[in-house]
Amino acid sequence: MRIGILSYHFPPEPAFIPGSLAEELSARGHEVRVLTGFPDYPGGHVYPGWRQRWHHETHSERLTVRRVPRYLGNAASTRGRMASYLSFAGSATLAARRYFGNVDALYVFQLPATTFAAAGVLRLLGQVPAVLHVQDVWTRDGADEAGEGRWAARMGSAMTRIYRAAARIAVAAPSMRDLVVAAGADPARVRLVLNWTDERIFHPTTPSAAARRMVRRDGRCVVMHAGTIGARQGLETAVRAAAALDRTMDLVLVGSGSAERRVRGLAAELGADNVRFLERRSPVDMPELYAAADYQLIMARDLPELRGQVPGKLQAALSCAAPVVASAGGDTADLVERARAGLSCPPEDWAALADRFWLAATIPPPTRTEMGRRGREAYLREMSLPAGVDRIERLLHEAAGRVPEPAAERRGNLA
16 A cells, blocks of 8 residues: 555654554555654754755655654743644645645544644545544643633644544544544544554563662662653652652652652652652663563553553553553553553552552562563553554555455453
């Protein structure tokens, strides 16, 4: 097939879902054309050695990447983000007619940032069938800023249009199906395709002596949270839970974010000497740090928009055969429990999480290893790159009318 891919981010940015999909589809013999922006994430500045310009294409066997310019605004503000989204929409729509004019099907890596571009491109291309891979359903953004309601209404309206126009919709979490159907999608067109992780980096390994020294300081159980320390994670809950077990386990937080100062302040206020902070590390360093810890902590606050999402750190942990402790609701807790890959508790309940931490510390190492093994098996079966690309490839064939449609997917089926 001739396949188009529309994505706001693309490698060398940390966008391994569209990047690895493009590589794998081209390796399977498809001709792939990617339309994206110039790399600027997460700093908001074009990467060194790059310059935004209109005509920029790179070519490799069966894979072409076209980059179009966009406004690089203040990502911390709603206005700045929307300016970036709208400018990308304008550039992508201008380029799409000629660039995607002869594709058999279009894949859209559907983030809020891609919404206006997807709406414009789908309207322009007319009869080209599209597969949306929905990563996040717009609910609310920039709630503290004036005009948030107006932007939310515009984003919601654009999402409804593209859900109705798409030939197929892939959702990245089971409960997300209900959200996109409520937003206007045809239930018969929606399929589950769980995200995968960067398997070249995240795989089982043995920790180095340096990694052990960094993560461990005695024989106590170590629970690690690796990633953003932000409002959505609610790591204050984890700090309170760990403070109640200061002689039983250590909580190691690796990363940074908007809530870091508040979380550090709470740990100091509670005198939680068993809570330690490590600066953000390169992804390539993380598997050894995972292996040096006993559990990986998955945190998500009890917010409606998070119940239909699965944090990417869960796939990374499972791919590394690391057992997990999940303080989350919805699909994240369901996946952990079904895979029997760790322990879970309701979100934002520090007493319940303290109980899980205590239980985690009492579980013997061989049982922890077995949890990790089951998690890795579940990842390979339901979330791996080959499994995900197989499903996306079939959806593209279905959208183009090249294979018969399968029976309707059952709501409770994870894979």
